[in-house]
Amino acid sequence: MSPFAARTGRLRTVLTLLLLLATGAAAGQGTPADGPMAGLPDRAPAKGLEQPLSSGQPTVIRAGILHTQARDATGAWAPPISDGIVVIRDRRIAAVGPAGSVIIPDGARVIEAPVVTPGLIDGRSVVGLAGWLNYGHDQDQLEDSEPIQPELQATDAFNGREPLLEWIRSFGVTTAHTGHAPGNLISGQTMIVKTRTGELEDAVVTPLFAIAATLGDDAMESDRSPGTRAKQLAMLRQALLDAREHADQLRRAGDDPEKRPGRDLRKEALGRVLSGEVPLLLNCHRSIDIQNALRLSDEFGFRLILDGAAEVLEHADEVKARGIPVLAHPPMMRATGQGENASMTTVARLIAAGIPCALQSGYEGYVPKTRVVLLEAAIACAYGASFADALGTITLSAAEILGISARVGSIEVGKDADIALYDGDPFEYTSHCIGVLIEGQVVSAIVR
Amino acid sequence: MRRHDIRASRSPLRRLRPVLLLPLAFGVALTLATEDPGGPIAYSGATIIPVDGPPIPNGVMVVNDGRITALGPAETTLLPAGGTVVDLSGRTLIPGLICTHSHLGRGGGGDSAGPIQPEADIFEAVNIRNAGFRRAVAGGLTTINVMPGSGHLISGQTTYLKLRDGNTIDDLVLRDADGLRLGGLKMANGTNSLRGAPFPGTRAKSAALVRAKYLAAREYAEKIARAAGDPEKLPSRDLSLEPLVEAMAGKRVVHHHTHRHDDILTVLRLANEFGFRVVLHHVSEAWKVADEIAAAGAACSLILIDSPGGKLEARDIDYRNGAILESRRVPVAFHTDDWITDSRLFLRMAALAVRAGMTREGALRALTLSGAEMLDLEARTGSLTVGKDADFVVLDGDPFSVYTKVLATYVEGRKVFDRSVPEDLLFAEGGRGAGDDQTFQGCCMGRQGAR
Numbered sequence: 001m002s003p004f005a006a007r008t009g010r011l012r013t014v015l016t017l018l019l020l021l022a023t024g025a026a027a028g029q030g031t032p033a034d035g036p037m038a039g040l041p042d043r044a045p046a047k048g049l050e051q052p053l054s055s056g057q058p059t060v061i062r063a064g065i066l067h068t069q070a071r072d073a074t075g076a077w078a079p080p081i082s083d084g085i086v087v088i089r090d091r092r093i094a095a096v097g098p099a100g101s102v103i104i105p106d107g108a109r110v111i112e113a114p115v116v117t118p119g120l121i122d123g124r125s126v127v128g129l130a131g132w133l134n135y136g137h138d139q140d141q142l143e144d145s146e147p148i149q150p151e152l153q154a155t156d157a158f159n160g161r162e163p164l165l166e167w168i169r170s171f172g173v174t175t176a177h178t179g180h181a182p183g184n185l186i187s188g189q190t191m192i193v194k195t196r197t198g199e200l201e202d203a204v205v206t207p208l209f210a211i212a213a214t215l216g217d218d219a220m221e222s223d224r225s226p227g228t229r230a231k232q233l234a235m236l237r238q239a240l241l242d243a244r245e246h247a248d249q250l251r252r253a254g255d256d257p258e259k260r261p262g263r264d265l266r267k268e269a270l271g272r273v274l275s276g277e278v279p280l281l282l283n284c285h286r287s288i289d290i291q292n293a294l295r296l297s298d299e300f301g302f303r304l305i306l307d308g309a310a311e312v313l314e315h316a317d318e319v320k321a322r323g324i325p326v327l328a329h330p331p332m333m334r335a336t337g338q339g340e341n342a343s344m345t346t347v348a349r350l351i352a353a354g355i356p357c358a359l360q361s362g363y364e365g366y367v368p369k370t371r372v373v374l375l376e377a378a379i380a381c382a383y384g385a386s387f388a389d390a391l392g393t394i395t396l397s398a399a400e401i402l403g404i405s406a407r408v409g410s411i412e413v414g415k416d417a418d419i420a421l422y423d424g425d426p427f428e429y430t431s432h433c434i435g436v437l438i439e440g441q442v443v444s445a446i447v448r
Numbered sequence: 449m450r451r452h453d454i455r456a457s458r459s460p461l462r463r464l465r466p467v468l469l470l471p472l473a474f475g476v477a478l479t480l481a482t483e484d485p486g487g488p489i490a491y492s493g494a495t496i497i498p499v500d501g502p503p504i505p506n507g508v509m510v511v512n513d514g515r516i517t518a519l520g521p522a523e524t525t526l527l528p529a530g531g532t533v534v535d536l537s538g539r540t541l542i543p544g545l546i547c548t549h550s551h552l553g554r555g556g557g558g559d560s561a562g563p564i565q566p567e568a569d570i571f572e573a574v575n576i577r578n579a580g581f582r583r584a585v586a587g588g589l590t591t592i593n594v595m596p597g598s599g600h601l602i603s604g605q606t607t608y609l610k611l612r613d614g615n616t617i618d619d620l621v622l623r624d625a626d627g628l629r630l631g632g633l634k635m636a637n638g639t640n641s642l643r644g645a646p647f648p649g650t651r652a653k654s655a656a657l658v659r660a661k662y663l664a665a666r667e668y669a670e671k672i673a674r675a676a677g678d679p680e681k682l683p684s685r686d687l688s689l690e691p692l693v694e695a696m697a698g699k700r701v702v703h704h705h706t707h708r709h710d711d712i713l714t715v716l717r718l719a720n721e722f723g724f725r726v727v728l729h730h731v732s733e734a735w736k737v738a739d740e741i742a743a744a745g746a747a748c749s750l751i752l753i754d755s756p757g758g759k760l761e762a763r764d765i766d767y768r769n770g771a772i773l774e775s776r777r778v779p780v781a782f783h784t785d786d787w788i789t790d791s792r793l794f795l796r797m798a799a800l801a802v803r804a805g806m807t808r809e810g811a812l813r814a815l816t817l818s819g820a821e822m823l824d825l826e827a828r829t830g831s832l833t834v835g836k837d838a839d840f841v842v843l844d845g846d847p848f849s850v851y852t853k854v855l856a857t858y859v860e861g862r863k864v865f866d867r868s869v870p871e872d873l874l875f876a877e878g879g880r881g882a883g884d885d886q887t888f889q890g891c892c893m894g895r896q897g898a899r
Contacts (some may be wrong), residue, residue: 036756040805132757167755311880332754334787335583340883367758367788375754382850383877423681429850431801 039446048111064117077388112212119418124360141181151265152188154179172420182283210281243270310342348384358398377379378427488531498832513858521578535808544590545837546819548781548893557604567603567687586876636705665692771805800850
């Protein structure tokens with residue numbers, strides 16, 4: 001048995017176990033005992049998914065329409081390819097092009113689908129730290145003991161067997177930027193994972209991508225600081241100054257152990273922000289909080305990524321001038337509280353303004369416990385973004401902002417073979433995702 | 449919902465608009481923005497989906513005095529003299545959407561004093577100036593059942609509203625022929641209403657408390673009957689029992705929040721014991737007990753959310769509920785549960801049910817006529833039928849396509865949403881001023897999750 005087959009076998013076992021867990025309460029009740037994770041029983045997944053893959057065997061994806069989401073030299077999206085072919089060897093994409101222009105290797109496993117896209121990327125999620133049941137035992141996305149805890153590693157709290165991973169994967173999401181949630185001034189670290197079910201080591205792409213911070217009402221406390229916006233900024237400033245001083249002490253100490261300050265995980269984590277190694281992912285929605293975020297980044301010179309940013313278009317010029325990317329709020333974000341001025345057109349208008357942006361599923365305290373970026377991008381498309389731009393916010397544009405575009409985000413030679421298969425326009429409400437591959441392995445063969 | 453700021457600025461403009469009252473003939477092309485109520489209006493050229501009959505390509509619907517007066521194919525439908533023709537060629541016309549379960553207006557019913565408070569009437573707590581009302585008409589909603597929350601076994605009375613362009617809630621509320629306000633009774637079981645005393649701590653206690661209250665209401669009704677109008681023998685008025693008496697008499701529908709399979713069956717058991725008419729709401733695990741629901745003849749109002757869970761009892765919510773219940777011939781409606789889902793995306797919910805196997809016809813009926821039936825309003829709304837209120841929505845495409853937009857919404861013949869008007873477009877798309885400045889404080893919100 002090849003390593004690939006072994007892995008697929010293990011995955012199937014895990015999927016089966018999850019299914020049993022999901023439907024345990026339903027056992028023996030006479031009606032379809034398969035539960036919400038089962039997909040649609042009367043519809044077929046993509047043709048060819050059921051074939052086992054032997055060692056060294058290439059895979060060929062034959063697409064009615066192939067959206068590669070590659071960019072040309074000018075940055076424009078490559079047009080979709082009718083009757084497109086993707087050849088996969090050793091987990092990577094080996095060839096892409098229209099049928100006839102690509103040599104189809106002998107003995108390949110052939111998978112067919114009407115519409116093919118790159119595996120989708122969720123630009124900002126909490127899945128894996130936050131679980132579907134929403135009780136204390138599966139909610140590790142926010143540690144409330146202190147307002148500033150940049151040392152909290154997402155890698156220490158990621159549950160690779162969380163059913164929500166399976167849920168978003170079944171819509172085509174293969175990569176997720178996940179981690180600590182908005183809700184505290186600095187809530188912790190974020191990471192980037194593949195959505196395959198398993199352990200952390202199977203999933204992790206980037207163990208530390210950003211430090212997650214929050215400004216505005218969501219990070220206010222009633223019984224301790226911060227309780228005002230001014231206090232929020234003062235506390236952030238102090239924490240960054242402390243980290244800068246720590247870094248300066250380290251630098252001055254050189255190799256002299258006598259002069260080195262003691263290890264301080266908190267200051268070290270913020271030091272990586274100050275050095276520009278790690279971006280500060282700042283969740284803020286209201287204009288005043290976005291203004292504060294920009295001012296703070298000007299003061300300290302860190303790399304800022306705006307998270308959510310419902311009112312960002314009121315500061316489009318300042319954001320664009322600074323080259324700050326936006327992981328934009330889900331278009332279906334509720335029009336309440338901090339998001340009261342959110343618009344379903346935010347993404348389209350960010351793109352029109354030339355501001356790099358990607359879509360996020362975000363964080364929800366109740367339901368839906370995760371949003372699905374495919375469904376959010378569909379709304380962005382319906383509300384003004386072109387098809388390619390909207391798909392870009394959950395493929396290559398997201399990969400670029402997340403620093404992983406050399407590996408994922410488009411169907412191009414050399415990239416990971418992360419592929420999503422659909423039976424029609426992926427954005428249409430009544431289309432289905434009919435299969436998903438991560439690094440050439442079938443990770444979802446259900447119809448969603 | 450009063451368009452308090454906007455109406456003032458729009459009225460003079462409207463007066464200046466050319467109002468074309470011509471002898472009727474086809475080809476009088478008016479845009480959606482230029483028609484004005486008064487005299488018959490023929491909406492012509494659209495694909496009309498009446499819901500209670502087959503779609504009519506190139507149809508005509510005539511509206512007069514708030515009602516539908518004629519409907520049919522363009523070739524055979526007679527148009528009244530002295531009216532206006534609105535050309536809707538290329539458009540799709542469907543009945544106004546009916547949401548059987550909404551929290552628009554952010555009202556509350558019972559307070560924290562106890563789990564059973566039927567005397568609280570949400571009618572008295574709904575803020576119709578909440579922007580959600582403007583967003584709802586942007587989504588094509590015309591009739592809603594506004595409910596108190598699910599944190600009580602009985603959280604209060606619900607109120608049925610037409611989304612008219614009114615100034616007070618009295619302008620929106622639906623009344624019966626005697627002028628009485630129409631509404632139902634909100635009940636809940638499962639985990640939302642399990643709290644510290646005096647709230648129940650277990651499911652058995654929940655049912656026992658409800659049973660005791662209904663028994664008290666039954667005794668109350670019997671005393672009234674025995675008194676035969678004798679004021680000496682009549683019991684004192686009890687506002688907390690009267691809605692239950694109405695429910696047991698079939699005059700007030702019970703709208704019952706329920707998720708888990710056994711909770712669903714508990715509702716059916718209580719309904720059977722006390723003879724109240726019930727609509728099951730949410731019904732996450734309906735697919736597990738679809739046959740039992742069908743056998744009981746109960747109706748279901750469903751919600752679909754973008755992922756399962758959020759709490760244990762909603763873990764097994766399934767997109768296929770609509771298809772499965774439809775296959776068992778269970779009456780199915782949908783609801784927004786607004787703010788849980790956004791009223792602007794109500795068509796989307798039914799489309800997702802179609803994605804999961806429900807028929808398109810069944811899904812559109814679930815958004816309209818089936819909802820009307822669950823609110824006892826099918827005689828006046830829910831389908832495009834001669835004699836019914838002219839509650840309808842103009843779409844620019846397939847009702848179940850993501851790319852389709854609501855162009856206009858009409859309640860009783862009056863346009864309450866017009867996408868070509870910038871102020872209305874704001875509420876359709878969002879942006880500064882389109883939302884609510886306060887976050888809803890629901891039963892289950894919390895940074896560390898639900899109880």
